Structures are given as structure tokens and as C-alpha cells.
Amino acid sequence: MQNEGAVTAITAKRLTLALCAAGVIGGAVGAIAVNHNNATAQAPATVAAAPAPAPVQAPPAVAGAPASTVSLPDFTTIAKQNGKAVVNIRVMGTTKTSSRGMPQMNPGDPFYEFFRQFQDPRGGSQRDAPVFGAGSGFIVSPDGVILTNAHVVQGASEVTVKLADRREFRAKVLGSDPRTDVAVLKIDAKGLPTVPLGNARALQTGEWVLAIGSPFGLESTVTAGVVSATGRSLGNDSQVQFIQTDVAVNPGNSGGPLLNTRGEVVGINSQIYSQTGGYQGLSFAIPIDVAARIKDQIVATGKVQHAKLGVSIQEVDQSFADSFNLASPEGALVANVERGSAAEKAGLKSGDVVRKVNGQTIIASADLPGTLAVAKPGDKVALDVWRDGKIVRLNATLANADDKAAPDEREEVAAADKGAKLGLALRPLEPIERRQSGIASGLVIEDARGAAAIAGVAPGDVLLSVNGKPVNSVDQVRDVVGKSSKSVALLIQRGNERIFIPVRIG
Template sequence: MILAGLFLFGMATVEAVRAAELPKFKVDDSPLPASAQPNFTFHPVVEKVAPSVVNIYSTKTVRQLPIWGPFMEDPFFRRFFGIPDDLPRERRERSLGSGVIVSEDGYILTANHVVEGADEIRVALPDGKTEYEARIVGTDPRTDVAVIKVEARNLPAITIADSDKLRVGDVVLAIGNPFGVGQTVTMGIVSAKSRSGLGLDYEDFIQTDAPINPGNSGGALVDVAGRLVGINTAIISRSGGNLGIGFAIPSNLARYVMERLIEDGKVTRGYLGVYIQPITPELARQFDLKDTSGALVADVIDGSPAEDAGLKAGDVILEFDGRKVQDDRHLRLMAAQTRPSTEVRLRILRDGREMSLRVKLGEMPQEGGLARAGRGGLRRGPQADPLDGVVVDDLTPRNRQMFGIPPHVRGALVVEVDPESPAAQQGLQPGDVILEINRRRVTNADEAVRESERIRESTVLLRVWSGGASRYLVIDANRRR
């Protein structure tokens, strides 16, 4: 489970600088006008946008062990082997990236990994003459966004678009400094939206085939009206060069993070306080859902905003403040992009009936508070009984201590699972606590046995406590991982 809440080139340091108020950004959230649709040349767009995209040069000190290994750090061994003491132990590592000027008074958006760990940051304007020393305003590794600042006035700030209105197939331009050759413009389309899986906590990437290469990180992805729709951040490549699969952080996400870093000195995120998991086809059948959209509540954290609002385990969250919830990742992202203390309306499905709840979001704890339960893998097997090979016991003080189970957890402790059984193959293991069987509560081993005797099908829905939180698990005797 992941509590709710790159691999490219570069580096950052965390230095939160408070500001009394936000600078003035130029924002245009209207749909792309028909007059801005592609023409035979993009020269007017590039001429408008290029001055806002800068080169970022960062330097940091890297301590390195000598090639002869850590033992030679000892002066005795160095003298014994005749190794001089004045050999360099540190080196200066330089990195190249890009950034986008977003305010006339010097705020610049870039990717966190471009400036991570940097001792010195310099920003060069595309005129080839002007260069500034920059300071880090704040960074957010969880989204790979960083904000830096130069002391200047009347800079050519870019206009920021509403990235939610970007469509797959729209033409986009990527601007940056690939391989240090100088400012370069490439063209492509939006290949997909809401991509994830690159290892960040909060991911909602725009995928594009506009060529992105080393040095493009932190640069601008713009629409054909010359408005910022994304910050280029990552590629998928076997060679290190462009293969037509690039990713950009949507401008809406980057803007939210930037405003929090400037205004609050840190990124504050909305906190719902539930453990959620994706809805698999198996879970959709168990809960009589039409499809796998939405997020399944596996558990509700005690004292959380979700508990105060009346959310319960087994609820399916369909909408968050009027916006459809695509999946658990999407819900996590929407909650994180909402300011704490905001009251939002949730549309949920409970026992086949839709209802609405209002929740006043809290502030996300540092380690996160909206989590995702893992998917149990499935295998095909010959057994007809989904719980064949599972042995349970009551929760005693001794086995609570043995498995680290807190006092408030009540159910049947799994003490043995046949490795060849459907349950083992689909994720159940000793130390798990069965809380529900086919949505019927169990508080001890006898109740679990009685409920298991009611099973007349090859599939069973369990709610189990495992690893500090609960999740739903479908065990099908006719399927294997």
C-alpha cells in the first residue's frame, strides 16, 4: 500500500523560501481558439515563446571514494601502500537543463531533478548574452517540480494554459536545450494523457511524440497558441535519445505546486484519510459495479476527515467535487491538488445505492495519508474451494505480539496457508487477519469457519488486515496469478 498523497538528467536542494504574496502570473484558461489551429508555419508561435525558455546550468560537489576502495581512507593503509594524502576526494559535477520564465519578476519553473543537490545554479537567456545567478525557492520531488528565482525585472513571462483542456491529438511544441546544442524546437502531438508509472508519488503525465532529449528536462511544452501546457521531464529510451515517448508534467499540476512553494514555502496537499485500491474486474463483479472506474475504499483512518464525513470500507468513490474518479491514482491526485480545509462533495456507491457526502479535507501528513492497496495477483488452479488450505486462529495477546497486530484489529488470524492453495497463490499469507468474508463481519476463528461454510461458489471476497492497513482480496479457485 502506498500512503495518500527521474529518471532523467539533473539534480535539487530543498530550500523553502516564504513569500508574502504570489507574483502576478499571466493565465489564460479558455479553450484553444480555432484561429490558433495548425497552419503551414509555427514561426509566430516560436517567436512568441522562445524568449521565455531558458538554459539552466547547475553545479554540485560530489564526494567520491578512491578507486582502491574504502579501506584506503585509513591514513595507516595509505602510508603502508605509499598513496599520497593530497589526491582529490571531491569533484565538481555539472548538469544542463531547461526552465520556463513564468513571471516578469524572475520566477522560473523547471524539473526538480535538474537542480537537485545543486550548490550553484545559473540561468542563461536565449539571447546568448544575459546570464543570472539563481536561488531555489522550493522543490517537490514527489511531482518532480522545482521553482527557482533570478533577480530581474521585465522578463518575457510565458502564458499558462489549462492543461485539463488539452486533447489527445492536439499539436504541441517542445522547447529546450537538448545535449547542450542550444535552444531547439520540436513538434509532435499529444499521444496520451494521465500517464503514470515513472516512480513519482503524484503522476499525471502528458505523453507526446515531440522529440525530447537530454537537456530538454524542465523546458516548455506549449500548444499552438504559444501557451504553456506542460514541463518536459522524462523519456522512455534504450539509447538515451528520443524514441518518440516523452512525458511532461501538466501545467495545472506544476502551477499548483509552484503556487504552494511560493506562498507557503512548502507543498500542502489535501488529506482525505482513506486507504483505497484499484477496482479489478473481479472486484467489480463482487460489488455489482458496471465497470472498473472509481476507487474502492479498503479502510478509513481513525479520526480522519473521511471518518468524520461517514465514509466506510466497501464504499466506491465515483466523483470528487463534481469530477469523475477514473481510478484510485486519479482520486489520490485530485485530493492532493486540493488545498487543505476545502470542503468537497463525494459521490459514492454503497451497497448498490448512490449517495453524496461532504468532506472537509485535512492537510496531508508528511508521509502521506491517502493510500492505495496492492492488487492481489491471481492464478488458475484445479481447486473448487477458494479457502481450501487456509488455517485460522483467534487473535490472542501472544499472536498479536508475534505478528505486530494492534489491539483495535478484530478478526480471524491466518496462521497457515498451503503454498499450493488458491488463497496463497492469490495473496493471502500467515499474519493476515480476515475481517470480512463475502462482506460479512467476522471477529474470531469460529465465525470465520462458519462463514466459510456458507460459500457455495468458487469465488470469495475477503477483507483482510495486512501490513498496517486493510484491503479487499478476491480469491477465485479457478484462477491463478
């Protein structure tokens, strides 16, 4: 696992993405990933929502200054009532370390013999060294069900939960889902305080929210701010549409609740963007709608299933909007449809632009996987697709994300001469690729090895012909190569250039 505040560069200033709570290794955390939905998961509130906080009136306006109607919220009631259900999580794991080993150095080093005389003749041994981490969580059931982040408990051999009343319990990890970074714990207790679950879809930009957790191990810390954006995609193959806030969230806050002014949990604090690993004003929470669905599956079955449509998508920018005669650059452009997938069975094609899912408008491409993030395998979705200048309605039955994709036409081409290989992995050009490149026919080279790589063929090249014969399928390439004994001449499109490359196959 990575150290707390592990980061990924995202800007020229090396702004970095860090998981904001500790996992196991050395006070460390793990990385995350995610997948699909359409229907909002409804998690019943276990206790009544906290009373709305009384607004604090702004101070009287200075004479001559414009009157102000802005009032600030008072979070004392929420902090007092819901803080009781927020817990501190400590985890312990082990890692292998070497002992009595010799420093790595060149045998020619003058100190090599000096160190070798102290080396254990049996060689260096490995031993288990304890490592520790910490995070936050919150109780959602009086019998001890707790929600937190998957990266908080990743790799943990022992999990201890400390309640707000200072009692401590050994916790069992009922299950975790790295795709959504949600984990469910269980402690043996009854009559515990809980927090009500709200509706993250109702959040609006500018709305006040607060976080309760244990940043840097400081338990029951309350920080507040506003919702900066909703439906925020962070990449990382993540289908979660995060809630972005400017609430101060730091290492140790991970897994803690993000609450609205009604005292309802609307998210689980999960990630931060940071240059230092600490607060930078960019915090991200997993919507509680997603987390509640994951929790329900784990409690019921101990595992999680994700739905899958089976498409690769791209952002629709102004140039694509102009090309497809769209009034605005909105939607998810389908770049590729997986063979045998729910998308293919529904009739989706490369070049389609998905504009709505079950009536919900898709603005950015990330809205499509985000909308599907809480769907289950077998759910039916209605897709409004822009095709050939008009909207087409398609109905898809979502598949299981764990199902293996059907093999596509990316095949390695072998020659007949004693099994010698050309060394190319090929697939047909997609319609959208034809339009963008202006190439009417050919095969995309996805991988080049062996003889082809030695000759200078590279992934991303487009194979137009072999020995002067145009090729549009792998079978055509195989046929021509199979009749050649020593070498073949490949006509390659590389960028705006066309070049012949001779490849020896004998």
C-alpha cells in the same frame, strides 16, 4: 543523484523510466514522488497568448486519390515568440570522493602487502569533487521567476540561468517540491520575456503540442508532436496525472515548457520512458495547473502543502464490478481508511467505490489522487460513493499530507513470561479482504519476527486461532498468549490451506 536517463524497468523488454533532464551529480538527476486536488489552479497569463499559427495546407491530392482535408500547424510564430522565455539551467554541486585509499582486497591476497606499503598511514581521506548537470526552464514573471523541475536543481550548490539573449545570471532556488517535481527559481532581472500559462484540463488526445528546451545541452531546440493521452498515472506513489505525448524529449529537456498551438504552456516536460535514456516516443509532462499551484505557494510562503484524503485504493476491474453490482468497471475502490483521517471523518469505509469528486467522474483509480492533486489542506470535497448498490454523497474536509497518521491496531503481541515476545504485528481483516478471501474472521499478520518467524509464520498469513481459541482482536491474542508459559499453537490460513504452527515463547 542518479545519472541522466536513470531508468526503472516497466516491461518485459526492460523499458525504463528516466528523468529526462540533468540534475547535479555527474550530469545527473534525482528521483521524484507526488500528492492531491480538486480545484483547477488559475495562473494569470503574464503576456498575451501568441497568435494561432497559420495552418500549412496539405499538398494537392494525387489524381484518383481521395481528397484530404488535413492541415499541419506552423510552429514558427510560437517558437520565435515564446522561445525567448525558455532558459538553459546549469547546476553545480559536490560529492565526496576517496583519495589515497587502498584498493579493497582480502588480506590473504598476494598483492595485499604490495599495495599496503603505498597506503597513507593516516588512512584514506575524503575530498569534495565538483559535479555538474543541466536542464531547462521558462520565465513566468517579468521580474525573473522561473519554473523548472525539482530534479534539475536537486542537490545543487550553484545554479546558473542562461537566457535566450545569451545573458547569464546566478539563480536562487526559492523552493522545490519533490512530490510534484516542480521547482521555482529567481534571478535578479527585470522586463524579461514570459510565456502565457494555459489550461491543461482542456487538452485533448491528438492535439498538436511542442517542446522547447536544451536536450543534450543543445539550447533552444524545438520538437513537436501530439498529445498521446491525458491523466496518465506512472505509479511511484505519484499523484500527478501526467500529459503523455510523442514529442521528442531527451536528457536536458527536463523543466522546459510543453506548449499548445495557441502558444500557451500546458505542461512541464519531466519524464520519459526509455530503453536507452533517450527518446522512445513516450514523454510525460506535469500539467501546468498543478505546477502553477505549487509555484504560487512557493512564491508566497517558500514551502508547499499538499492535501490528504487518507485512503488506500485499488483499481476496479470487471470482477470487482460484478461483485459490487456496478454497471461498468469504473471508480476507485477503497481498500483501507486511515484512522483519524479526513476520509474516516467523512464516513468512507473499506469496500466503498468512489465514483465522483466534486462532480468529476473517476474512471481509473489513479483519477482520485490526480483529481485531488491541486487541492489545499482545508478544502472541502463532495464524494459520490457506491455503497450497497446505491450512490451515497459524503462530504470531506481534506487534511494536510504532512500530518502524521493516527496509530492503528497493528500491535506487537508480548507474552507474560518474562517479557518474551511472540513477534507478530497484527491487524483486523478489512471487510473487502473478508469478501475476497472468504475468511469470516481473523487477523492479518503484517510482520513476523523472533519466535514466530523462526517457527515459519510469514507476513500475509491470516491468524485464525491461538491454542484452539478463535481470535478477532489483538487483545484476544494477547490474553491467550499471556496465559501460556512455553508455547502456543497458531492456526494459520495460508492461501487455500489451514495449518497449525507451534511457536515457542518460553
